[in-house]
Amino acid sequence: MLRVAYFGSDAFSVICLQQLLPxxxxxxxxxxxxxxxxxxxxPSGRGMRQLKEVQLxxxxxTENLPLLRADRKADFSSLASNxxxxxxxxxxxxLIPSTFLTSLRNGGLNVHPSILPRHSGPAPLQRALLNHDxxxxxxxxxxxxxxxxxxxxxxxxxxxxxxxxxxxxxxETLATAGGKLLVKVLKPKAYDMKSPNFAPLKPTxxxxxxxxxxxxxxxxxxxxxxxxxxxxxxxxxxxxxxxxRTTARKGKPEGLKRVVFPNVVESxxxxxxxxxxxxxxxxxxxEQTGTLDIKVEDGYISVDQVKTxxxxxxxxxxxxxxxxxxxxxxxxxxxxxx
Numbered sequence: 001m002l003r004v005a006y007f008g009s010d011a012f013s014v015i016c017l018q019q020l021l022p023x024x025x026x027x028x029x030x031x032x033x034x035x036x037x038x039x040x041x042x043p044s045g046r047g048m049r050q051l052k053e054v055q056l057x058x059x060x061x062t063e064n065l066p067l068l069r070a071d072r073k074a075d076f077s078s079l080a081s082n083x084x085x086x087x088x089x090x091x092x093x094x095l096i097p098s099t100f101l102t103s104l105r106n107g108g109l110n111v112h113p114s115i116l117p118r119h120s121g122p123a124p125l126q127r128a129l130l131n132h133d134x135x136x137x138x139x140x141x142x143x144x145x146x147x148x149x150x151x152x153x154x155x156x157x158x159x160x161x162x163x164x165x166x167x168x169x170x171x172e173t174l175a176t177a178g179g180k181l182l183v184k185v186l187k188p189k190a191y192d193m194k195s196p197n198f199a200p201l202k203p204t205x206x207x208x209x210x211x212x213x214x215x216x217x218x219x220x221x222x223x224x225x226x227x228x229x230x231x232x233x234x235x236x237x238x239x240x241x242x243x244x245r246t247t248a249r250k251g252k253p254e255g256l257k258r259v260v261f262p263n264v265v266e267s268x269x270x271x272x273x274x275x276x277x278x279x280x281x282x283x284x285x286x287e288q289t290g291t292l293d294i295k296v297e298d299g300y301i302s303v304d305q306v307k308t309x310x311x312x313x314x315x316x317x318x319x320x321x322x323x324x325x326x327x328x329x330x331x332x333x334x335x336x337x338x
Contacts, residue, residue, distance in 0.1 A: 001029065001030060001031065001032035002030060002031050002032060002033075002085045002086050002106070002186070003031075003032060003033040003082070003083060003084045003085045003086075004031050004033065004034050004035070004084060004085065004086050004087070004088060005035050005037055005079065005082070005084040005086070005087045005088070005104075006020070006034060006035065006036050006037065006087075006088045006090070007037045007038070007070070007087060007088065007089040007090070007092040007096065008036070008037075008038065008056040008089070008090045008091050008092055009038055009039065009054045009055070009056055009091050009092060009093055010054065010055050010056065010091050011055050011171070011172075011175070012090065012091045012113065012171055012174075012175040012178075013055075013056050013090040013091040013092070013175075014055050014056050014059045014175075015172060015175035015176055015179065016090045016111055016175045016176075016178050016179040016182065017036075017056070017059070017090070017179065018179060019176065019178075019179025019180050019182065019183060020034075020088075020179060020182060020183065020186075021063070022183075023183060023186060023187075030186055030187065031186075034065060034066070035065075035066045035067075035068055035082065035084075036056060036057070036059075036060035036065050036066065036067050036068070037067075037068045037069070037070050037079065038054050038056050038057045038060075038067070038068075038069060038070075038092075039054065039069065039070065039071050039092075039093070039094065040069050040071050041053045041054065041057070070094075073097060073099075076096070076097050076099065076100040077099070077100075079100060080099070080100055080103040084103075084104050085104060085105045085106050086104060086105070086106045086107070086108065086109065086191070087100070087101065087104055087107070087108035087109070087143065088108065088109050088110075088111075088182065089108060089109070089110045089111075089143060090110070090111045090178070093122075095146075095147075095148060096108060096143060098145030098146060101143060101145055102145070106191060106192055107142060107143060107191075108142065108143030109140060109141070109142060109143060109154070109182065109185065109191055110140070110141050110142075110143050110149075110151065111138060111139070111140055111178035111179070111181070111182060112124065112138070112139045112140075112141060112149055113125050113136070113137075113138055113170075113171070113174040113175070113178065114128060114136060114137060114138075114139065114210070115135070115136065115137040115139060115156055115158065115204075115205055116139040116141060116149055116153055116156075116203065116205075117149065117203050117205065117206070117207040117208075118205040118206065118207065118208050119136075119208055119209075119210040120148065120149035120150075120207065120208070120209055120210065121148070121149065121209045121210035121211060121212075122210065122211070122212050123210045123211060123212050123213055124136075124210040125167060125170055125171055125174070126167065126210070126213050126236055126237070127208075127210040127211075128161065128170070128210075129161070129165060129167065129170065129232060129235070129236040130217070130232070130233065130236055130237075132232065133161060134160065134161060135158055135159065135160055135161060136158075136159050136161055136170065136174065137156055137157055137158040137159050137174070137177075138156070138157050138159070138174045138177045138178040138181060139153055139155070139156050140153075140154045140155045140156075140178070140181050140182055140185050141153050141154060142154065142191070152200040153200055153201045153202075153203065154185050154190055154191060154198075154200060154201070155181050155184060155185050155190065155201070156181075156201060157177050157178075157180075157181050159173055159174060159177060163228065165235070166235040166236070167235065167236050167237075213237060217233075217237065218233070218237050218238075218239070218240045218241055219240070219241055219242060219243075219336065219337075220233065220240050220241070220242050220334070220336065221336045222242070222279075222280040222281035222296065222334060222335070222336050223280060223336060224280075224297060225280065225296045225297060226296055226297045226298045227266050227296055227298055227299050227300075227301055229296070230264060230296060230301050231264060231265075231266060231301065234261075234263075234264040239260055239261060239262045239263075240260075240261055240264065241258055241259060241260045241261065242258075242259050242261075242281070242334040242335070242336070243256040243257065243258055243259065243334065243335050243336070243337045244256065244257055244259055244327055244330060244333070244334055244335065245327065245330045245331075245333075245335060246326075246327045246328055246330060247327070247328030247329045247330055248328070249328045254328075256335070256337055257308060257309045257310070257326070257327065258308075258309040259306060259307070259308050259309070259334065260306070260307040260308075261303040261305070261306065261307075262303075262305050262307065262313070263303060263304055263305060264301055264302070264303055265301065265302050265303075265304075266299075266300075266301060266302070267286070267289075267291070267293045267294075267299065267300035267301055267302040268289065268302075278295050279295070279333060280295055280296055280297060281294065281295065281333050281334040281335060281336075282294070282295045282331075282332060282333050282334075283295070283320075283332050283333070283334060284320070284332065285316055285317060285320040285321075286302065286316075289302065290304070290315070290316060290317060291303060291304050291316055292304075292306060292316035292319065292320060294334065303316065304316065306319040308326055311326065320332075
């Protein structure tokens with residue numbers, strides 16, 4: 001039986017943990033004791049006056065699981081006195097010190113949402129979707145004492161990415177798969193280097209690093225964008241944005257204004273001969289649906305709300321009927337700006 005320290009933070013770590021709980025609560029448990037360890041809540045909101053709790057901590061309280069905090073090295077020194085056998089880290093966001101790992105009889109395990117070593121790093125889900133990868137997966141690896149995603153690969157499960165995949169659907173699928181894979185590793189002690197079932201896997205893919213998503217990546221590149229490109233960007237990053245040129249007026253020089261789309265769907269407006277020659281990024285008001293329809297390489301995408309820099313949220317009709325007031329004599333055309 002194992003005394004386990006479970007490190008995590010977000011919904012991914014919650015879903016993963018849910019798959020492990022039967023190992024604690026079953027008539028023949030594998031886990032004798034389970035502590036949930038998260039980082040402390042951070043100030044958020046207007047004036048940074050509210051403390052935002054991480055989802056795993058909220059879940060631990062709901063399930064009456066012991067909840068501890070670890071932010072500094074001193075916190076890990078205190079944790080070492082709890083005599084854990086194994087650490088499990090899932091979306092913890094912080095490197096667990098080697099001094100703590102060496103205090104554990106069986107070291108640590110990590111669930112990473114990619115087929116390692118592809119998409120090592122902080123944003124594997126986003127990179128798999130934005131790169132249009134056909135396959136993703138989940139990896140259970142040993143925790144390396146000094147580096148992220150450099151441990152022995154213990155187990156892998158693949159997942160085929162559909163065209164309709166979103167960041168939420170992929171995260172939930174891989175979190176569930178990751179938890180189940182952890183169970184498959186724990187039951188036969190495949191994590192234990194002294195066990196005959198310990199058999200690290202050789203990498204089958206090349207290394208790549210999944211860098212954090214930058215705000216500029218939310219901008220739509222109209223020149224070559226297809227419906228799938230725009231929808232995948234939206235389904236991965238949430239609201240996306242573009243720019244529109246403003247003409248010189250009232251002493252103000254020409255420039256650009258940012259336009260944000262909180263929601264994006266594929267348009268029901270068909271591509272016809274009169275619109276086929278328009279440049280990508282051209283837009284018009286769809287009188288039938290009330291949406292703003294924007295031309296892309298292979299058709300149209302639609303938005304049902306528009307937020308203009310300095311103005312705020314408007315309906316497509318209000319946005320379209322007040323273009324001159326906002327942008328001067330510019331064409332009805334969104335542009336990409338480096």
